[in-house]
Amino acid sequence: xxxxxxxxxxxxxxxxxxxxxxxxxxxxxxxxxxxxxxxxxxxxxxxxxxxxxxxxxxxxxxxxxxxxxxxxxxxxxxxxxxxxxxxxxxxxxxxxxxxxxxxxxxxxxxxxxxxxxxxxxxxxxxxxxxxxxxxxxxxxxxxxxxxxxxxxxxxxxxxxxxxxxxxxxxxxxxxxxxxxxxxxxxxxxxxxxxxxxxxxxxxxxxxxxxxxxxx
Amino acid sequence: xxxxxxxxxxxxxxxxxxxxxxxxxxxxxxxxxxxxxxxxxxxxxxxxxxxxxxxxxxxxxxxxxxxxxxxxxxxxxxxxxxxxxxxxxxxxxxxxxxxxxxxxxxxxxxxxxxxxxxxxxxxxxxxxxxxxxxxxxxxxxxxxxxxxxxxxxxxxxxxxxxxxxxxxxxxxxxxxxxxxxxxxxxxxxxxxxxxxxxxxxxxxxxxxxxxxxxx
Numbered sequence: 402x403x404x405x406x407x408x409x410x411x412x413x414x415x416x417x418x419x420x421x422x423x424x425x426x427x428x429x430x431x432x433x434x435x436x437x438x439x440x441x442x443x444x445x446x447x448x449x450x451x452x453x454x455x456x457x458x459x460x461x462x463x464x465x466x467x468x469x470x471x472x473x474x475x476x477x478x479x480x481x482x483x484x485x486x487x488x489x490x491x492x493x494x495x496x497x498x499x500x501x502x503x504x505x506x507x508x509x510x511x512x513x514x515x516x517x518x519x520x521x522x523x524x525x526x527x528x529x530x531x532x533x534x535x536x537x538x539x540x541x542x543x544x545x546x547x548x549x550x551x552x553x554x555x556x557x558x559x560x561x562x563x564x565x566x567x568x569x570x571x572x573x574x575x576x577x578x579x580x581x582x583x584x585x586x587x588x589x590x591x592x593x594x595x596x597x598x599x600x601x602x603x604x605x606x607x608x609x610x611x612x613x614x615x616x
Numbered sequence: 617x618x619x620x621x622x623x624x625x626x627x628x629x630x631x632x633x634x635x636x637x638x639x640x641x642x643x644x645x646x647x648x649x650x651x652x653x654x655x656x657x658x659x660x661x662x663x664x665x666x667x668x669x670x671x672x673x674x675x676x677x678x679x680x681x682x683x684x685x686x687x688x689x690x691x692x693x694x695x696x697x698x699x700x701x702x703x704x705x706x707x708x709x710x711x712x713x714x715x716x717x718x719x720x721x722x723x724x725x726x727x728x729x730x731x732x733x734x735x736x737x738x739x740x741x742x743x744x745x746x747x748x749x750x751x752x753x754x755x756x757x758x759x760x761x762x763x764x765x766x767x768x769x770x771x772x773x774x775x776x777x778x779x780x781x782x783x784x785x786x787x788x789x790x791x792x793x794x795x796x797x798x799x800x801x802x803x804x805x806x807x808x809x810x811x812x813x814x815x816x817x818x819x820x821x822x823x824x825x826x827x828x829x830x831x
Binding site: 596599 | 720723725726727728760761762763764766767769794795796797801803804805807808810811814815818819821823824825826827828829830831
């Protein structure tokens with residue numbers, strides 16, 4: 402499978418490395434084709450990795466991962482080209498974090514709208530699936546906890562796309578995946594990230610992940 | 617300790633029974649002093665239990681538990697009398713669920729406000745602590761899961777009140793309590809309830825509870 406990653410930060414690195422480890426080809430996209438972080442990442446990852454612009458990565462991928470800062474989504478999708486994303490699965494791993502009032506961050510949008518819905522509207526032909534946004538990047542690939550596997554929660558409007566992303570999540574080491582509904586459920590999954598952040602700040606831990614206990 | 621419970625539903629019953637089991641005195645308040653559900657509950661619970669109006673329960677309690685439907689909070693606090701709640705810890709176990717668009721419910725408020733903040737504004741002299749809202753009533757007292765104790769997440773503006781509620785939670789069988797900040801964090805804890813509801817609907821389980829896995 403060919404995967405385009407939009408974003409050169411820690412989330413893009415973690416997910417890109419996961420796909421490479423599983424044998425897929427990954428192109429990391431940045432604003433400039435000469436982005437040094439993307440070039441260094443591709444060099445480190447070897448022959449299955451490459452890099453280019455957002456548009457290069459969007460055109461390359463059978464599936465595309467949005468892994469930018471939440472605030473950047475509009476510019477990144479515009480640069481990637483919504484037409485290049487048409488019909489493709491777009492994994493939205495972002496959160497619309499609002500740092501304008503200091504720490505801990507809030508959300509720039511919520512309740513009646515969400516980052517996931519904004520992404521879907523910005524790329525209306527894409528099959529957007531929210532995933533990976535509720536956990537820190539070190540735990541995104543093969544999470545390993547004494548308490549067993551954590552839960553991954555996803556949402557999106559396209560059932561087939563969610564099935565594909567669920568398979569990818571299984572390959573990534575997330576056997577427990579729950580589909581919470583349409584992309585509007587991003588309203589709750591993005592709020593969950595704030596719970597994750599505040600829990601981390603209160604307990605001085607950043608390796609935590611959600612699990613749903615059952616009887 | 618004397619505890620006033622505002623509400624006669626399953627949450628009021630579960631929390632009231634928990635306090636009784638721990639040896640406290642509980643008065644369950646309802647709109648009418650003759651409420652049959654409250655009377656039956658008090659009779660079943662024995663000499664440490666009693667019932668009356670919302671005002672009776674608010675006046676009786678050293679601490680007061682708000683355990684009504686989220687939509688009812690304004691009428692219930694008005695009937696209880698904000699003055700009777702002055703200086704008291706008020707545990708807000710409610711969620712502002714919106715069933716107007718069918719199932720699963722959304723929230724009537726969020727992002728820039730929350731049910732917890734509305735409750736605090738309606739009873740400005742009370743020391744409101746959001747707690748117990750993220751779990752189903754069968755798990756509120758002595759939750760017992762093969763995967764270990766779940767996490768309880770609380771918030772509120774009064775640090776001392778949060779310490780007291782944390783002690784109560786420990787007594788209730790929740791050793792893992794995290795303070796997520798001011799009452800504005802209800803925005804995220806109430807959204808977490810929607811995650812809980814959608815997870816339950818997707819997996820056909822209603823006994824689930826959140827745990828934060830750590831390494």
